[in-house]
Amino acid sequence: MQVMIxxxxxxxxxxxxxxxxxxxxxxVHESTEPADAQQGLFLSLxxxxxxxxxxxxxxxxxxxxxxxxxxxxxxxxxxxxQLARVPMGLAEGPEPVTVMRADLCRALTxxxxxxxxxxxxxxKVTGYRTVENGxxxxxxxxxxxxxxxLVGADGIHSRIRQAMPGNAAQPAYSGLVNFGGVVPGxxxxxxxxxxxxxxxxxxxxxxxxxxxxxAWWFANIAVPERHLHDGLxxxxxxxxxxxxxxxxxxxxxxxxxxxEATAELKAxxxxxLAHVPCWHDGRVVxxxxxxxxxxxxxxxxxxxxxxxxxxxxxxxxxxxxxxxxLQRFVSHRRPRAERIVEEGRKRGRYKAPRSALQRWVRDxxxxxxxxxxxxxxxxxxxxxxxxxxxx
Numbered sequence: 001m002q003v004m005i006x007x008x009x010x011x012x013x014x015x016x017x018x019x020x021x022x023x024x025x026x027x028v029h030e031s032t033e034p035a036d037a038q039q040g041l042f043l044s045l046x047x048x049x050x051x052x053x054x055x056x057x058x059x060x061x062x063x064x065x066x067x068x069x070x071x072x073x074x075x076x077x078x079x080x081x082q083l084a085r086v087p088m089g090l091a092e093g094p095e096p097v098t099v100m101r102a103d104l105c106r107a108l109t110x111x112x113x114x115x116x117x118x119x120x121x122x123x124k125v126t127g128y129r130t131v132e133n134g135x136x137x138x139x140x141x142x143x144x145x146x147x148x149x150l151v152g153a154d155g156i157h158s159r160i161r162q163a164m165p166g167n168a169a170q171p172a173y174s175g176l177v178n179f180g181g182v183v184p185g186x187x188x189x190x191x192x193x194x195x196x197x198x199x200x201x202x203x204x205x206x207x208x209x210x211x212x213x214x215a216w217w218f219a220n221i222a223v224p225e226r227h228l229h230d231g232l233x234x235x236x237x238x239x240x241x242x243x244x245x246x247x248x249x250x251x252x253x254x255x256x257x258x259x260e261a262t263a264e265l266k267a268x269x270x271x272x273l274a275h276v277p278c279w280h281d282g283r284v285v286x287x288x289x290x291x292x293x294x295x296x297x298x299x300x301x302x303x304x305x306x307x308x309x310x311x312x313x314x315x316x317x318x319x320x321x322x323x324x325x326l327q328r329f330v331s332h333r334r335p336r337a338e339r340i341v342e343e344g345r346k347r348g349r350y351k352a353p354r355s356a357l358q359r360w361v362r363d364x365x366x367x368x369x370x371x372x373x374x375x376x377x378x379x380x381x382x383x384x385x386x387x388x389x390x391x
Contacts, residue, residue, distance in 0.1 A: 001322075004029065004137050004147040006125035006160050010101075010302050011288025012153035013108035014309030016117040018056055022317055024149075026117045029139065031124035041180040042216055043104070043296070044070065044195070046096045047089035047383040049303030054094075055310045055387040061107050067097035068210050070195045075370060078200045078251040083367035086374040088195070088299065090383050098195065098208060098216065104302065125154065127163045128284055135283045149322065150284045151312070153305075156273055158290035164278045171271035173225050174295050174348050176204075178270050179244060180218035181262030188213055188254065199363065200251040203244075204351035207258060217258050218296075220270070220351050221247055228269055237265040270295050270348070274341050279330040283322060287312060292337035297351065298344030300382065304337055310387035318391060332391075340382065 001024040005012045008030030020026045045053075045062065053061055075084045089096040113119065124140040128150055136144045152160030156171050188209045198205040207217035221244075235243075241259055248255040259265075273293035279286045288305035312329050319325035350362055376383075 001025065001148045002134075002146070003027070003149045003151065004125070004135075004145065005151045005153055006137075006158075007153035007155060007288075007290070008032075008105075008109065008119060008121070009153065009155065009288070009305075010105060010108060011290075011305035011308055012151070013105065013112045013117075014056060014306050015151050015153060015287055015312060016112045017058070017108070017115055018309045018313030019149075019151075019316065020112070020115045020117050021057065022313055026112075027147075028112070028117060028119045029123040029125050030119065030121050031140075033121055041182070041218070042098055042100050043302050044088065044096060044098050044299040045104075046299060046303055047093045048385045049300075049306055050094035050096070051386055052303060052306035052310055056306065058108075058111060061111065062097060062099070064107055065097075065099045065103045067099045068208055068216065069095050069193050070098045070208055071096050072194045074191075074194045074196050075367065076196060076198045076252075077363055078198065080198075080252045080254075083199075083363065084370040084374075085194075086370050087376050087379065088383075090380070091376040093383075101302075124159075125150075125152075126159050128160065130282045130284075133283075148283060149316075152284065152286040152290045153288050154290055156271060156289045156293040158286065160284065161276060161278075161286055161290050164281045164284065164286075167276060167278045169273060169276045171273050171293060173228070174270040174272060174297075174345065175222055175225070176220045176270045176295075176348055176351060177223045177228075178218060178220055178268045178296060179240065179265060180216075181258070181265060183215045183217070183258050183261045184213070186213040186215050186258070186261070188215060198252060198255060199351075199359070200248055200255065201359065202250075203247045205248065205251070205255045207255075215258055217255075217262075219244060219247075219255075219259070220297075220348075222351075223269070237263075240265045240267055270297075272341055272344060274345070275338060279334065280326045283326075285312065285326045285329065291333075292341055294337075294341040295344035295348050297347040298340055300340050300344070304340060307385065307387060308333060311391075314387055314391050336385070343382075 003026045005028045127138040203221040244259045287308040315325040315329045
C-alpha cells in the first residue's frame with residue numbers, strides 16, 4: 001500500500017510510523033524545515049497521550065525527551081493563594097509530563113526515519129482527486145503522484161480539508177492570545193510535579209519550575225478579534241513584554257519577573273475547530289488538527305493526534321477494505337474528539353473574565369467545581385482512553 005501523508009508534525013509522523021510498521025510504503029510531505037516546523041513552545045502529555053505512544057510501540061520515546069513530570073495542576077488567586085489541586089492523569093498509570101513541542105516532533109521524526117519512512121521537506125500537498133483504487137495527490141510544484149491512501153495531517157488550516165466536498169468549516173478564534181517562554185536559573189523553588197495556574201486580574205498565567213530553578217511559563221490574554229492584527233501580537237518582543245508586564249501588574253510579582261526575564265517572546269492567537277462535516281472522502285482521511293483542532297486549554301492536542309495515528313493504523317489493519325476502515329475510524333474518533341474540543345472551549349472561558357464581578361464569581365465558584373468534578377474518576381473518559389477501545 002502506497003501512503004502519502006500531508007504534514008510532518010506530531011499527527012503526521014505518528015501516522016507514518018504506525019502505517020510503515022504495517023508494511024505500507026509511506027512518504028511524508030512537509031513544507032517547512034525542522035527548525036520552524038512547529039509553532040508553540042511546550043505541551044502536556046497526559047496519561048492517554050503516553051498510553052498512545054505505548055500503543056504505537058514507542059514507550060521509550062518520552063525518556064529521550066527533556067520532560068518535566070507534571071501530574072497535577074494547582075489553581076491560585078492573583079495573590080498566590082491556592083484554590084484547588086486537580087489531576088492531569090490517572091491515579092495509576094504513566095505519569096503526565098510537559099515537553100517541548102519541537103523535541104517531541106524531532107523524536108517522532110527520528111523514529112519515522114528509523115522505520116524507513118521517506119520525508120520530503122519543502123514539499124507541500126495542495127489538493128487531490130479520486131482515481132480508481134486510490135487518489136492522485138497534487139503537489140505545490142504542479143505534479144501529481146498516485147497513492148493508495150492520502151492522510152491529511154496538515155494542521156488547523158489544512159489544504160486537504162478545504163479540498164474535501166462540503167467542508168466549509170473554518171477555525172474559530174477563542175478570544176485568547178497565547179504567550180510563553182523559558183527562564184533558566186531562577187531563584188524559584190521547584191513546583192514539585194505541579195503546573196501552577198494563576199487567575200490574574202486581567203489574564204491567565206501558568207508555570208512550572210524544575211529542580212535548579214528553570215521555569216517554563218505561558219500566559220493567555222483576552223484580545224478582541226478586531227485587535228488581532230495590531231501591535232500586541234505582531235510587535236517586537238520588547239512591546240509584547242511591556243504589555244504582559246502591565247497585564248500582570250496587580251498580581252503575584254513572580255509572574256512579572258518571569259516575563260521580564262524572558263529573552264524571546266512571541267504571541268499566538270488561539271483557534272479551535274469544533275466540527276468538520278467531512279473527515280473522509282474516498283481514500284482520503286483527516287487526522288490531528290486538520291480534523292479537530294482543540295484549544296491548549298484542554299491539554300489534549302498532542303494526545304489526540306497520537307491517538308488518531310494508533311486508531312487509524314489499527315482500523316486499516318483490521319479491515320480488508322480500506323474504505324470501510326476509514327469509515328470506522330471516523331465513526332470511532334469523531335465523538336471523542338469533538339467532546340474534547342468543547343471541553344477546551346469551556347475551560348478557556350474561565351481564563352479571562354471581563355469584569356471584577358466575573359472574577360469574584362469565578363474565584364468563588366470554579367474552585368468548588370474543580371474539587372468536586374475534576375477527579376481521577378471523573379476524568380477517566382479523557383485520561384483512561386486506549387487505542388484498542390472500540391476496535
